Amino acid sequence: MKNNTFDIIDSFKAKPLDELISKIEEKKHEGPEVNALIEQYLDAHPINIEEFPKIDGSYSRNVIYEDDVGFQLLITRWSSGAKTPEHSHHDFLFVHVVEGSIKEGIYRKTGEPLEAKPQHHTEGDYIFSYEPDYTTPHHLHTMHARTDSLCFHVYSKN
Ligand SMILES: [Fe+2]
Numbered sequence: 001m002k003n004n005t006f007d008i009i010d011s012f013k014a015k016p017l018d019e020l021i022s023k024i025e026e027k028k029h030e031g032p033e034v035n036a037l038i039e040q041y042l043d044a045h046p047i048n049i050e051e052f053p054k055i056d057g058s059y060s061r062n063v064i065y066e067d068d069v070g071f072q073l074l075i076t077r078w079s080s081g082a083k084t085p086e087h088s089h090h091d092f093l094f095v096h097v098v099e100g101s102i103k104e105g106i107y108r109k110t111g112e113p114l115e116a117k118p119q120h121h122t123e124g125d126y127i128f129s130y131e132p133d134y135t136t137p138h139h140l141h142t143m144h145a146r147t148d149s150l151c152f153h154v155y156s157k158n
Contacts, residue, residue: 005061006053012064015045017073021065024154028092031128038096038152039124049099049150052077059084059145070157078102078145089139092156095127100149102127107140120146132158 020041027033052075053060059082065073070090078100086107095102102121121127129139 004055004058005063007063015064017065021071021073024094025071025156028094028156029130029132031094031126031130034094034128034154035096035124035126038094038126038154042098042152047075047098047150049077049148052150054079054148055082058082070155072153072155074153074155076151076153078149078151080145080147080149083144084142086140086142088141089129090155090157091130091132092154092158093127093129093139094154095121095143096152097121097123097125098150098152099123100151101146102149102151103144103146105142105144107142118144 020037023037024034027037052062054077056079059076059078062075062077063072064075065071075098086105100123104119104121104127106119119127127141131138
């Protein structure tokens with residue numbers, strides 16, 4: 001959904017991200033550690049849902065950092081009821097729920113649901129997948145905001 005994607009927002013141009021990025025790179029195989037790093041960062045540099053564009057019935061993708069080899073930090077603001085189609089990710093995927101409630105459906109690569117029940121993620125919870133050396137896209141899932149929500153995402157191609 002490229003048309004929902006916004007450039008690096010001004011309030012983030014002033015925030016230091018280098019230390020967070022290098023620590024995430026070191027700990028990317030450990031989901032709880034990455035979650036703690038993001039929580040510490042957001043405690044020190046609070047964000048407010050109103051800083052990010054609201055799109056009725058959908059979500060905005062706000063890039064806060066990206067490099068030229070596929071490492072990306074994003075913040076998404078979701079309107080209640082917004083859903084993604086099924087989609088997959090590269091080697092590293094991390095989503096920290098800052099605010100709200102996200103229902104996640106996880107699928108096998110054949111498209112069948114992997115979990116009998118969808119997973120519910122609320123404030124402080126996270127979605128994490130790291131499969132290095134995996135050559136095809138993976139972690140096929142959907143996300144559905146049950147309330148207005150804010151999420152902090154980290155993606156990497158390796
Ligand atoms: Fe995703």
